[in-house]
Amino acid sequence: MSKYVDVIIAGFGGQGVMLIGNLLAYAAMEQGLNVTYIPVYGPEMRGGTANCTVVIGEEEIGSPIIFNPLSLIAMNRPSLDKFQPRVQDNGVLILNSSLVEPSLAEKNRLKAYAIPVNELADKLGNLRLANMVALGAYVQATGIVPLQAVKNALPNVISSHYAHLIPDNAKALQTGYDYAQNQGTV
Amino acid sequence: MTKRMFVKGNEAVCWGALAAQCKCYFGYPITPQNDIPEFMSKELPKRGGVFVQAESEIAAANMLLGAVASGVRAMTSSSSPGISLKQEAISYMAGSELPGVIVNMNRGGPGLGDIGPSQGDYFQATKGGGHGDYRLLVLAPGTVQEAYDLTIEAFNLAFKYRNPVMILGDAILGQMKEPITPKDPVIDDSEVHNWCLDGAQNRPSRIIKSLYLEDGALAAHNLKLAKKYEQMAQEEVRFEEFLTNDAELIVVAYGSIGRIVKTTIRKLRQAGHKVGLLRPISLFPFPKEILLSLAKAGKKFLTIEHNLGQMVEDVQLAICKFATTDFYGHLPGNLPTPNDFEQPILNSLEK
Numbered sequence: 106m107s108k109y110v111d112v113i114i115a116g117f118g119g120q121g122v123m124l125i126g127n128l129l130a131y132a133a134m135e136q137g138l139n140v141t142y143i144p145v146y147g148p149e150m151r152g153g154t155a156n157c158t159v160v161i162g163e164e165e166i167g168s169p170i171i172f173n174p175l176s177l178i179a180m181n182r183p184s185l186d187k188f189q190p191r192v193q194d195n196g197v198l199i200l201n202s203s204l205v206e207p208s209l210a211e212k213n214r215l216k217a218y219a220i221p222v223n224e225l226a227d228k229l230g231n232l233r234l235a236n237m238v239a240l241g242a243y244v245q246a247t248g249i250v251p252l253q254a255v256k257n258a259l260p261n262v263i264s265s266h267y268a269h270l271i272p273d274n275a276k277a278l279q280t281g282y283d284y285a286q287n288q289g290t291v
Numbered sequence: 292m293t294k295r296m297f298v299k300g301n302e303a304v305c306w307g308a309l310a311a312q313c314k315c316y317f318g319y320p321i322t323p324q325n326d327i328p329e330f331m332s333k334e335l336p337k338r339g340g341v342f343v344q345a346e347s348e349i350a351a352a353n354m355l356l357g358a359v360a361s362g363v364r365a366m367t368s369s370s371s372p373g374i375s376l377k378q379e380a381i382s383y384m385a386g387s388e389l390p391g392v393i394v395n396m397n398r399g400g401p402g403l404g405d406i407g408p409s410q411g412d413y414f415q416a417t418k419g420g421g422h423g424d425y426r427l428l429v430l431a432p433g434t435v436q437e438a439y440d441l442t443i444e445a446f447n448l449a450f451k452y453r454n455p456v457m458i459l460g461d462a463i464l465g466q467m468k469e470p471i472t473p474k475d476p477v478i479d480d481s482e483v484h485n486w487c488l489d490g491a492q493n494r495p496s497r498i499i500k501s502l503y504l505e506d507g508a509l510a511a512h513n514l515k516l517a518k519k520y521e522q523m524a525q526e527e528v529r530f531e532e533f534l535t536n537d538a539e540l541i542v543v544a545y546g547s548i549g550r551i552v553k554t555t556i557r558k559l560r561q562a563g564h565k566v567g568l569l570r571p572i573s574l575f576p577f578p579k580e581i582l583l584s585l586a587k588a589g590k591k592f593l594t595i596e597h598n599l600g601q602m603v604e605d606v607q608l609a610i611c612k613f614a615t616t617d618f619y620g621h622l623p624g625n626l627p628t629p630n631d632f633e634q635p636i637l638n639s640l641e642k
Contacts, residue, residue, distance in 0.1 A: 127468070139469075167554030167555075167629070168551040168554035170628050171629070
């Protein structure tokens, strides 16, 4: 079976879900994989979630839009409520346990990780790094691309205005990765 | 290997235009294609080109007409309501045999509709759109790489035929990102100086016009245009065939819907269903011959569109001697997913 994963990344507007979607996609491209990224657009944006879908695979990619994803990064409760039921059995769930009760994870059905991304980001000194913590955890949970590839892609998706924050973002990716490895599973 | 770039469909159109040596862009903002004017406003002036945000879509389309009359490669872009406003100038470009490139990132309609994806402009794009007996060459990319490649083609074809060419995408293609591999196409504009308006120094003056009042002149002009459309039908048909050989059912779908259906087909294939895809890439000229040969081979057909049934008429016309096509229309206002097409395909298979 050739390498393939798709993910819905969802949260409040402002949590940086589009940025980590772009980052993951860019890293996958640099690994020589096929990839699509699509921000959700139009009426779906109403109702508490901003979201994007990233599809990564060795084979040519058909649909960039996925109803039943293999994985989900849920940064808030409305995102979990909306998308968790759609995740395929044995799929991966990264749940922001800073904002969402971990017991809500369908852990009998999914490989679920509860990551307190806000607290972990706060400890790093910048709450806005929460998205990177979540992506680091996702990369550990799925192994779809090496963490270093994601770090290497940072300068390509973070505007030059914020280039000084790249080391902090790399640190946040590592923090999420380590947390998922050591204590993240629900 | 050239380094891949990770860009939106809208941006890929722009990179394609730059690679095709587009020198002028004229536009007026409308969602979901604003990345195009944004990009061109930054990049064209750097390359010695001209970007104009016009006072309206009508003005932008007429600026395009003027620019290409001087032999310069130029384009405009918009989305559905804005494309309607451009139709007068598009008809004039067809009548005057001018090679304008027009990009339509189709959104919901009629009227202002919504800002989401739709294929509601198929008729407008392929059946004229403006007044008079003319055709556009219409190319419908399904991937971001195709948006890039076909934009380059659009410029070359516009100049080859001296006819306006439309790129017909939608809000999905415009907004999604995919890697593209850039190219360095060879541009041959040696013919341009035989017809363009460049000052008439040391040659007789020329008139570029669409008005033919003399007895028989318009008929002759219309026949000349018709010959070009015939030549397009001979030389410019483009399509993708996917798993059609052993298929019992051929799904016909273009653009974003075509690629989304491909995922559905892969899934149904895993469950043993013999389904294939024919994805028209040129909508005019329409890939009639391949459809006819598939119909002769005894296939069943299902046309899927993001509208309530437009291309299905061309499919039916192409296969009418041997088969009929089912139709499934995805409504605007909903992002289509591969799941949406499973049951309709299974229903058609069982018939």
